[in-house]
Amino acid sequence: MVYKNPMYRLGINILFIFYPTFLLAEQPKEWQLSFSKAASKSMNDIVWLHDYILLPVIAAITVFVLFLVIYSCIRFRASRNPTASTTTHNTMIEIIWTLVPCIILIIIAVPSFKILYSQDKIPPADVTIKAVGYQWYWGYEYPDEKIIFESYMVSEEDLKPGQPRLLTVDNELFVPVNKVVKVMITANDVLHAWALPSFGVKRDAVPGRINETWFRADRTGTFYGQCSELCGIKHAFMPITVNVVSQDEYEKWLLDAKQKFAKKERSNIKLVKRIIQEKN
Ligand SMILES: [Cu+2]
Numbered sequence: 001m002v003y004k005n006p007m008y009r010l011g012i013n014i015l016f017i018f019y020p021t022f023l024l025a026e027q028p029k030e031w032q033l034s035f036s037k038a039a040s041k042s043m044n045d046i047v048w049l050h051d052y053i054l055l056p057v058i059a060a061i062t063v064f065v066l067f068l069v070i071y072s073c074i075r076f077r078a079s080r081n082p083t084a085s086t087t088t089h090n091t092m093i094e095i096i097w098t099l100v101p102c103i104i105l106i107i108i109a110v111p112s113f114k115i116l117y118s119q120d121k122i123p124p125a126d127v128t129i130k131a132v133g134y135q136w137y138w139g140y141e142y143p144d145e146k147i148i149f150e151s152y153m154v155s156e157e158d159l160k161p162g163q164p165r166l167l168t169v170d171n172e173l174f175v176p177v178n179k180v181v182k183v184m185i186t187a188n189d190v191l192h193a194w195a196l197p198s199f200g201v202k203r204d205a206v207p208g209r210i211n212e213t214w215f216r217a218d219r220t221g222t223f224y225g226q227c228s229e230l231c232g233i234k235h236a237f238m239p240i241t242v243n244v245v246s247q248d249e250y251e252k253w254l255l256d257a258k259q260k261f262a263k264k265e266r267s268n269i270k271l272v273k274r275i276i277q278e279k280n
Helices: 008-018 041-075 092-122 247-279
Strands: 126-134 135-140 147-151 175-176 180-187 192-196 202-203 210-215 221-229 240-244
Touching: 041 092, 092 192, 126 175, 126 192, 126 202, 147 221, 175 247, 180 192, 180 202, 202 210, 240 247
Parallel strands: 126 180, 175 240
Antiparallel strands: 126 135, 135 147, 180 210, 192 202, 192 221, 221 240
16 A cells, blocks of 8 residues: 555655644644644644744744854864953843843743633533543543543453554543533542643643633544543553534434433442442
């Protein structure tokens, strides 16, 4: 196949370097550079800040410093400049090298704070999800729909064709497209973090407190994330899978989920009753 051809792959990887978001799907790709393709306004803003503010600033500073280093190596080398200057002070240059970095920081700070505040202010939510980090899986709750379930990683030998390794879970989250989804994040044992790169979402899951964040997915698809706070030996094995679907499909899933997970709840209640009986 053409994709197996090493020259073709090399060509694609070179293209990736010049077009960081070119040809990327919803999950990490081999040899991928830069971010996953944005699926929310928040992530679009983050990518814009990175591509059009941070990268040009970093590139310009690097080139400028490199130029200064090379220039002074050549111009002021011992053979060409045997008597060194004794200058210790120049007011003009000191004002410039204080003011210019200040201006650069302000140029970065203005759009950066704008994005931070837009992430912080949660619009009225259409769907609310509670995510609870456990060692080592995620528990999810749709409080308005009375749905509670756990989401474990599918191990490598149980993967179906097309399912990505270390990212596939048994019970996926479903959210409707173009709707505000509020996520309340907490943990039940140690620190975890609920992170979904395509939505520009990352919040710590802290035992005993609830952090809130939100996203509005602007296209359908399956999106993957991972726990992003080192939480123990299986930190790498508690991925997050979110299916963004149409409103109709979401409602269909809700009906199914209410049955599927309600049954489980009933069996849990039975289990608790049995334990209480055994104790008595
Ligand atoms: Cu974790």
